[in-house]
Amino acid sequence: MPKIVVGVSGSLGCLAALHRAAAEARLRRAELWAVLAWETPGGELGGRYSAHVSAVAQCRATAGDRLREALDTAFGPVRPEIPVQGVTVWGSPGAALVDVAQDPDDLLVVGTGARGPLRRLVHRSVARYCQTHAVCPVLAVPPSPLLATYDTTHRRNLWHMPLDPREVV
Template structure:
């Protein structure tokens, strides 16, 4: 799936999409990288059958598997729609729902050395690291192509702060929401003599 553009091989730009703010930031960066490279974007959402490894390795219930796949496709469409609204990314973007763990699905999809794998990253708590291994670490260790990790959007920190505040039911000071103003702007005075 390699194309020749201006004498340079160009692969696809593969990006992991989960619907999180970090994955939305990565999706926008992937589109930017694809425009520079004149490449196609493949947005990948990994899915698994619930209840662990047995259900994900052995096809026990075809209808359950199809429902999970349909749900993943719906979440992927919603994430792409949320990221770009009704106008779209302005280029060809293929959405792919892949059955498997996120790291393995992304590495398998970005299998050409000319591809670029784009991932959103962020700060993870100790509990989350124990429960879920890092997709970025897996991809960095196993990818056959370059991997671009995108730090979280500045809005992510604000979102996390508000989430913690809501979780702990901390009161909100409305002055934090208003833009800061100087004394002169607030009372209309000025120290300048004209």
């Protein structure tokens, strides 16, 4: 059975990717795999050489909670009419998604996220990594326009700037 693999980060931006992946899974009669990648604090070295095995177990449990919360936020208590598999993977997001979507018949769905100049310097693009390394087709889903409006409103509230209701509409 072909699968639709979608990256989940727990952010608001991943909701558009989850909904698009669910729609693709319905159309293709495929299974939906929601994948959340997690890393220990300190990256690979922090997890490999850590004497605190309980810290790694705690990170794994937190990742599972974030995945369940993201699926509940996206779909509510009623899951879509398709099989949904939640998977947490230890590793960087791009590599984890490419590893799960190994079959050429799979479809990998990733959110593009907001990519301002500062963010590009600090964080690598998961979508670009997947497009470069995946053996299956990759569908890059842009964030919802409502997310940009939300971010603008949130920023204005943080800086205590007056908000004109006509700008929100």
